[in-house]
Amino acid sequence: MPSFDIVSEVDLQEARNAVDNASREVGVPF
Structure with a gap:
């Protein structure tokens, strides 16, 4: 599960x- 959390955080940052x-x-401006 921790790996999934890390991936989600990275995806959020990329987005x-x-x-x-x-x-x-x-x-x-946003």
Whole structure:
């Protein structure tokens, strides 16, 4: 189970980074 938690955290971080990059490109602050 710990490994799954780590993977989930990494996925969340990746998703947040993607959203941040997309919002920066579009110019819409989140």
